[in-house]
Amino acid sequence: MKRIPYLILLAVILSQPLLAQDVNKLIKEKQVSKIINTLASDNMRGRSALVPEDIDKAGAFIEKQFKKAGLITMQGLSGYRQDFQKIKLSRTSLEVIVAGNKIPEDRLLLSSGAEAINLNSATPIDTIGKSQPLFPTISAIERKGGDKIVLVNKTHAEEFKSAQHYLSRPKILDPDAKSTGSILYILDEERPNDISVKATQGKEIITMANIVGILPGKSKPNESVVFSAHYDHIGIQEPVAGDSIANGADDDASGTTAVISLAKYFSKIKSNERSLIFVAFTAEEIGGFGSRYFSQQLDPDKVVAMFNIEMIGKPSKWGKDAAFITGFERSDFGEILQKNLEGSSFQIHPDPYPEQNLFYRSDNATLARHGVPAHSISTDQIPTDPYYHTVDDEVSTLDMANITNVIRGIALSSKTIVNGVDTPSRIDKSKVN
Numbered sequence: 001m002k003r004i005p006y007l008i009l010l011a012v013i014l015s016q017p018l019l020a021q022d023v024n025k026l027i028k029e030k031q032v033s034k035i036i037n038t039l040a041s042d043n044m045r046g047r048s049a050l051v052p053e054d055i056d057k058a059g060a061f062i063e064k065q066f067k068k069a070g071l072i073t074m075q076g077l078s079g080y081r082q083d084f085q086k087i088k089l090s091r092t093s094l095e096v097i098v099a100g101n102k103i104p105e106d107r108l109l110l111s112s113g114a115e116a117i118n119l120n121s122a123t124p125i126d127t128i129g130k131s132q133p134l135f136p137t138i139s140a141i142e143r144k145g146g147d148k149i150v151l152v153n154k155t156h157a158e159e160f161k162s163a164q165h166y167l168s169r170p171k172i173l174d175p176d177a178k179s180t181g182s183i184l185y186i187l188d189e190e191r192p193n194d195i196s197v198k199a200t201q202g203k204e205i206i207t208m209a210n211i212v213g214i215l216p217g218k219s220k221p222n223e224s225v226v227f228s229a230h231y232d233h234i235g236i237q238e239p240v241a242g243d244s245i246a247n248g249a250d251d252d253a254s255g256t257t258a259v260i261s262l263a264k265y266f267s268k269i270k271s272n273e274r275s276l277i278f279v280a281f282t283a284e285e286i287g288g289f290g291s292r293y294f295s296q297q298l299d300p301d302k303v304v305a306m307f308n309i310e311m312i313g314k315p316s317k318w319g320k321d322a323a324f325i326t327g328f329e330r331s332d333f334g335e336i337l338q339k340n341l342e343g344s345s346f347q348i349h350p351d352p353y354p355e356q357n358l359f360y361r362s363d364n365a366t367l368a369r370h371g372v373p374a375h376s377i378s379t380d381q382i383p384t385d386p387y388y389h390t391v392d393d394e395v396s397t398l399d400m401a402n403i404t405n406v407i408r409g410i411a412l413s414s415k416t417i418v419n420g421v422d423t424p425s426r427i428d429k430s431k432v433n
Contacts, residue, residue, distance in 0.1 A: 023408040026265050032404045035065070036257040036313075039231070040249035040395050047248060048235025049208055049283040049290075050088060050170055058231050062211040062260065062280050069263040071213030071278060074297070082210040084293045086283075087203060089113065089171040094199040096184065098192045109164050110199055111142060112182035113173055119184055119197035123149050127189070130155040138163060138185070145180035149195065152187050160187050172286055175205065208282045210290045215267055217275035220420045224298070226277045226306040226374075227262050227410075228291070229255030230284030230363055233393075240391050249395045250313035250380065251388065256280050258309045258407045265411055266418065273420030274304060281363050291363035300370035305333060305417050305424050308364035308376040312406040313398035316379035320402045322347040323379045323409060326359040330431070331373040333424040337413035346409035348377075356382055360433065369432045373424035379406060 038061055039047075045054040063080045073080055094110055096103040110117065124146070128137050130153040141150060152160060163185070184197050211231070217223065233248025247253070263278040281290035316322045328334040328350035337348045351358055358376065359365060367374040379402065380388075387393040416422040 022269055023265065023411045026268055027261055027404060027408050027411065029400050029404040032257055032261055032407065033400045035260055036249065036253050036398070036403065037395055039253035039256055040247040042245050042247065044247070046235035046237075046246040047231060047233045049232040049286055050206070051235055052206060054235065055232055055282065056209075059209055059211050059280075059282075062231060062256065065260045066211065066213035066263060066278065069213065069260070069267045071215055071263055071267065074212045074214055074277075076297075077212070080211050080213050082212045082294065082297070083207055084209075085175055085205055085207050086289060087173045087175055087177070088206050089115070089173065089201040089203055091168070092200045092202045095197075096186070097196045099194050103186065107187040109160070109167055109185040110182070111167050111171075111185070112199070112201065113171055113177065113179040114182055115201050115203055117182040117197065117199040117201075119147060119149060119182060119195070121193065121195050123147050123197075125191060126150045128152045128156065134159045134163065138167075141183060147181045148183045149197070150183060150185045151189055151191065152185055153189050154187060157187060160185075169286065171201075172283070172289060208290065210282055210294050211280040212294070213263060213278045215263070215272055215276040215278070217273050217420075219273045221275050222302055223274045223420070224277050224303050225274050225414070225418055226279060226303060226367070227259050227309070228279045228281060228306060228363060229259045229309045230282070230290065231256045231280040232282050232285050232290075234285055234389060237391055243391045246389070246391050247394050249393050249398055250311045251393055252284070252310055254311060254313040254398065254403055255309035257403065258312060258410065261407050262411060271415075272418045274418060276418065284363050288363055288366055291366040295366050295370060300367060300372050303367060303372045306364055306367050306372055306374035307410060307414060308362055308374060309410065310362045310376045310378045311380035311382075312378060312403055314379060314381070314385075315399060315402050317352060317381055318347065318349060320399070320405050321345045321409070322349060323377050323406050324349045324351050326351045326362070326364065326376045326378070327368065327427070328375070330359075330368070330427045331375075331425045333373040333375055336417060336422045336424055340413045340415050341409065344409070344412055346405065346412065348409070348413060353382060358382070365432070368427050369429060371426045371429045373427055377406070377410060
């Protein structure tokens with residue numbers, strides 16, 4: 001962190017009461033509620049990035065909000081949409097015959113980037129034993145790639161269902177991607193002597209879009225601060241009590257509402273010496289494809305900091321006037337935020353759930369891999385959150401006062417970074433997986 005000249009620091013301290021009045025006056029709960037109710041309405045149908053006609057409704061709404069805020073478009077774009085294309089592979093058939101008997105699909109999991117899959121008794125066979133953790137072992141196998149049949153010990157039956165839910169989703173690939181192999185997981189320990197695997201997948205090119213708007217900086221326009229959230233969710237699910245729409249009110253309509261509210265706030269106070277980039281990412285839920293594409297369109301060395309906002313709809317473990325940031329120890333970003341909040345009622349804490357690996361579970365990780373001080377801000381008590389990734393993540397479960405307080409807290413905590421006074425230390429790229 002750069003040293004702050006005494007007079008500038010004094011000016012920042014004296015301006016604290018005025019800034020607090022600004023956020024309370026310009027960031028209002030009524031407007032916050034209006035935005036999030038629109039983003040999480042049934043009309044948006046869960047905002048799945050794999051269903052363009054659904055998520056595009058949310059994208060169009062965010063575009064309108066960015067236009068109202070007076071944001072300009074990113075260089076090279078004709079509008080706020082940052083389009084990119086992906087290939088979606090969806091399984092159309094799967095048949096596995098072992099010793100003349102057809103294996104039921106509830107014991108199968110296929111992971112492949114090919115349109116036609118043919119495996120047989122000559123295909124290498126691997127195992128996942130009962131003492132091996134299922135998900136880390138699957139991850140290691142997937143990274144190696146190649147054609148393979150993997151026998152999974154039946155003690156992993158419950159976790160296997162979860163793996164099926166995630167890995168059986170359509171596979172998303174770059175248009176020029178080559179298949180790295182096909183892997184079939186079978187919930188069975190008995191090694192087959194005679195096996196035949198035949199499967200097909202349908203190929204579709206889909207267009208995805210981040211929504212990006214910029215507020216140019218006054219004295220340091222080439223230095224950027226990113227305020228981001230993902231606006232996609234998990235779409236239509238199996239009905240529960242007649243409800244099949246996973247509205248994603250907290251995850252992450254709450255964060256997207258914060259980005260829109262902050263865009264309007266900063267455009268009104270006009271205090272940003274650095275350029276501010278406001279971005280709603282697509283496809284976070286299916287692999288972070290939106291943030292990956294975004295990171296390829298700019299020079300990460302010119303990004304001073306990233307405020308990624310993820311699930312702020314309910315009070316934190318410390319109450320309504322507090323949030324936490326992921327990866328607190330990786331830069332002095334959090335310390336700067338804490339310093340800027342001195343004298344206010346809001347507090348920022350380090351992530352209290354390190355075992356959840358939250359630093360890598362949102363879009364901040366993509367820019368952090370480039371050395372950007374990129375951190376997620378959240379209030380979610382995720383180990384005990386009963387609504388996470390369910391059809392019950394509705395606006396009715398949220399605390400609007402909490403969301404509004406967090407947005408105001410972010411505005412206050414960011415002021416010396418936005419104003420060009422503080423520059424957070426870079427993240428060590430070698431220590432980011």
